[in-house]
Amino acid sequence: MGRSPCCSSDDANLKKGPWTPEEDEKLLDYINTHGHGNWKTLPKHAGLNRCGKSCRLRWANYLRPDIKRGRFSEEEERLIVNLHSTLGNKWSKIATYLPGRTDNEIKNFWNTHIRKKLLNMGLDPNTHKPRTDLNHLLNLTQLICAAQLGSLMNPWESSALKVQADAAQLLQNLIQTLNTNQLSTITAGLMGSQKSYPYEGLINGTSSLYADEPAPVPQKFHSMSQGYESADMSDFLISELVSESPETATTSMNQMGDDKTNTNHSSTMSPADTSMFQAWEKLMGDETDSSFWKDILDLTSSPSSPIQR
DNA sequence: AATTTATCCAACCGCCTATGC
DNA sequence: CGCATAGGCGGTTGGATAAAT
Numbered sequence: 481m482g483r484s485p486c487c488s489s490d491d492a493n494l495k496k497g498p499w500t501p502e503e504d505e506k507l508l509d510y511i512n513t514h515g516h517g518n519w520k521t522l523p524k525h526a527g528l529n530r531c532g533k534s535c536r537l538r539w540a541n542y543l544r545p546d547i548k549r550g551r552f553s554e555e556e557e558r559l560i561v562n563l564h565s566t567l568g569n570k571w572s573k574i575a576t577y578l579p580g581r582t583d584n585e586i587k588n589f590w591n592t593h594i595r596k597k598l599l600n601m602g603l604d605p606n607t608h609k610p611r612t613d614l615n616h617l618l619n620l621t622q623l624i625c626a627a628q629l630g631s632l633m634n635p636w637e638s639s640a641l642k643v644q645a646d647a648a649q650l651l652q653n654l655i656q657t658l659n660t661n662q663l664s665t666i667t668a669g670l671m672g673s674q675k676s677y678p679y680e681g682l683i684n685g686t687s688s689l690y691a692d693e694p695a696p697v698p699q700k701f702h703s704m705s706q707g708y709e710s711a712d713m714s715d716f717l718i719s720e721l722v723s724e725s726p727e728t729a730t731t732s733m734n735q736m737g738d739d740k741t742n743t744n745h746s747s748t749m750s751p752a753d754t755s756m757f758q759a760w761e762k763l764m765g766d767e768t769d770s771s772f773w774k775d776i777l778d779l780t781s782s783p784s785s786p787i788q789r
Numbered sequence: 790a791a792t793t794t795a796t797c798c799a800a801c802c803g804c805c806t807a808t809g810c
Numbered sequence: 811c812g813c814a815t816a817g818g819c820g821g822t823t824g825g826a827t828a829a830a831t
Contacts, residue, residue, distance in 0.1 A: 498799070498825085520816065536817075537800065572819060587820075588798050 495529045499538055503528060507535055508543055541584045548580025552589055560586060561594060565608045 495503075510526035516539065519532035528535060541547075552560070556578055563574045571583035571590075578586065598605040 496801075518816080532816080533802095533818095534800075540818095541799070569820065583819075584799075591821095592797060 493529075494531050494534075496534070499542075503530070504538070504543060507538060511539060511543075537584075541582045544582075546580055547582065552581075552593075556581070557589075557594065560590065561598075561608075564590065564594075 506526050506528055510522065514525070516522055516536070519536045522528075522532055523530045523535050526535070530538075559577060560574060563577055567573050569587075571587040575581055575583040575586050595605045598608070602610055604610070
């Protein structure tokens, strides 16, 4: 029953592991003169002791002449994040929008860089939404304590500033989480639906990250061979998710406190920051009685809570 | 300087889909 | 229509290297 594996047991003596320059040369020579044709028979014709699948991968991920090498640009990074938010782990699909990049390369870059970055920002890399687990809140309290201690000891020491920035980032995402869940709960009650709520765009800066349907893809990106133009791409990119620097986060944090005590930093809040804190102020203005926080705590601690997505 | 730990990424593995017979 | 096969995809592994202790 079932089909035999690509490289069957009688191929047990086939070579595996890293490719040697000689093997690369053989594969390149063969494909350049004959094309790859049938991958299954290619290794035999090319004089390689490899399975066809291995040859195909080597060609697709390394030897292909149109492969772009080197670090991902910030633009590429943003595009990957945005595409992932709509396509999920469809690496080959994502790769079609990044000419010269392979699905494997993008997948590796996601797993080693972007995923970590999102987690550090308190965002769930799968959903691209703020994380709602309580460990996250523990991190926040620890960071705030560390930030306060660091400020007391040496307010301008870089690690203290970094901790403050991290705490600010976590707090910002927490606010977003609370806003999102509290408002969605309220509106779900009012409207009988948890699909949307009136503040979503305000809070999120109307990022396509949170759209239920995949974001429309500009026609220019549909053909890999066409390449792309960065000016048009900017319409398709999210700007707030990846690139927020600790400096910006610190500024946002300072904005929440007494501005008179924070004159050492330039106040350059982005529109998304502004809307975030406008939303926060509105929420606080509407919900300043003590039952508000009790409700939030009840929501976050209840196992059946909608927060526990 | 030696050892441990973390990071990166090429390559493999197993499953799914498309295609041809 | 059912089966066999090749191609393709996403998840995972493991070796090389860098950084930290």
